């Protein structure tokens with residue numbers, strides 16, 4: 584199976600001693616990888632390094648075979664991402680925002696803009712400005728921007744944050760259908776156990792800056808009945824500092 588994301592010996596320790604240590608992880612094409620960890624476990628730090636927003640102390644990340652440290656532009660060429668919050672221009676409409684983002688790409692026309700507005704459930708709000716949007720609506724617009732150029736890899740930091748039940752269901756279905764229909768690979772961070780269980784095909788548990796274990800959701804549910812049981816067991820067995 585083709586490796587799409589390779590994280591090797593990744594370490595970043597802040598002056599206060601927190602951060603991530605020696606993360607190793609391979610993610611293959613079409614997987615929906617859930618990076619599950621409590622607040623402060625190091626998810627955002629890892630994702631910032633993956634997307635070039637932060638430099639590691641040591642180690643490297645390769646995306647589609649290109650190192651983010653040595654060949655950043657190539658590594659990011661087919662990646663869509665939202666790290667921390669989805670930013671948009673508050674005084675442009677949803678459509679105008681996407682039109683603005685489309686200028687970064689060669690292959691995005693008006694049909695594609697309308698298609699992503701439809702896919703993310705915000706076509707009705709096409710001509711409204713995001714300064715009036717709820718957090719959930721802003722998140723949808725962020726995801727619309729992230730998938731605009733049909734990226735092969737999508738990196739999302741807490742994508743279900745701020746969404747209501749309907750929004751979560753829509754987003755989950757969108758992620759699954761992109762993975763199935765277009766073989767898009769997802770790297771999704773979350774601290775919401777239930778959501779990760781329902782959305783992801785593979786799960787890695789991050790705890791105190793260390794990756795405790797990685798397995799398929801199917802294996803975890805077969806062996807532990809629920810992701811919560813697995814999480815507790817992993818933290819008890821491998822999470823002691």
Ligand SMILES: Nc1ncnc2c1ncn2[C@@H]1O[C@H](COP(=O)(O)OP(=O)(O)OP(=O)(O)O)[C@@H](O)[C@H]1O
Nearest residue numbers: 597599601602620621622623624625626627628629
């Ligand atoms: N720039 C920084 N300087 C010092 N410490 C930091 C910095 N950034 C993050 N940390 C610390 O490193 C640890 C990991 O933070 P990180 O934001 O990666 O966690 P997270 O898993 O994304 O948590 P959350 O879900 O709360 O966003 C935390 O203890 C945090 O306080």
